[in-house]
Amino acid sequence: xHKTDDTVKLGKGMMWIAWIIFFALLVWAFQxxxxxxxxxxxxxxxxxTSDGLAEVILKRNKYGxxxxxxxxxxxxxxxxxDTGATNVSIPAKxxxxxxxxxxxxxxxQTANGRVKVYQTQIDQLSIGxxxxxxxxxxxNPGMNTNEILLGMSALxxxxxxxxxxxxxxxxxxxx
Numbered sequence: 486x487h488k489t490d491d492t493v494k495l496g497k498g499m500m501w502i503a504w505i506i507f508f509a510l511l512v513w514a515f516q517x518x519x520x521x522x523x524x525x526x527x528x529x530x531x532x533x534t535s536d537g538l539a540e541v542i543l544k545r546n547k548y549g550x551x552x553x554x555x556x557x558x559x560x561x562x563x564x565x566x567d568t569g570a571t572n573v574s575i576p577a578k579x580x581x582x583x584x585x586x587x588x589x590x591x592x593x594q595t596a597n598g599r600v601k602v603y604q605t606q607i608d609q610l611s612i613g614x615x616x617x618x619x620x621x622x623x624x625n626p627g628m629n630t631n632e633i634l635l636g637m638s639a640l641x642x643x644x645x646x647x648x649x650x651x652x653x654x655x656x657x658x659x660x
Contacts, residue, residue, distance in 0.1 A: 526553040529613035534655060541613035541654045551652050555612040557583055563632045570636030572621050576628035600627050610639055615656050617642050
């Protein structure tokens with residue numbers, strides 16, 4: 486009888502472990518689904534145009550925004566494309582991890598009012614197969630987000646067009 490009690494206890498313990506693993510996998514899968522809805526461009530779709538130019542195709546997220554994984558100085562970041570932003574705008578906590586230089590301060594007008602920001606320069610910025618160099622940017626201590634606003638200081642260096650739920654970014658032809 487003692488051996489049966491041990492077997493029952495072991496069976497119950499194994500059942501608890503199985504349920505815990507099942508729920509952990511469920512949470513992990515659901516989080517991946519939510520992340521994919523927030524940023525469907527975690528691995529941006531890349532192509533070459535018929536002219537041989539680099540092109541990135543971004544899908545709009547469920548909120549109508551275009552987010553994309555990318556890099557700044559070869560470090561992975563997430564961009565939120567913002568044609569209303571004059572410069573690339575980087576939250577201070579991200580700028581610190583990227584070791585971006587502070588090249589002086591100035592004030593800018595944002596949707597939240599007038600804000601003091603710090604000018605910086607990005608040596609290399611990429612989204613998919615599009616690489617930009619020497620991009621003007623601002624470090625914004627008031628931004629409390631994990632996304633970098635990809636403003637016109639970067640977007641003016643690419644051609645972009647929207648069609649349905651997709652935004653096409655194409656490198657500009659050099660003349």
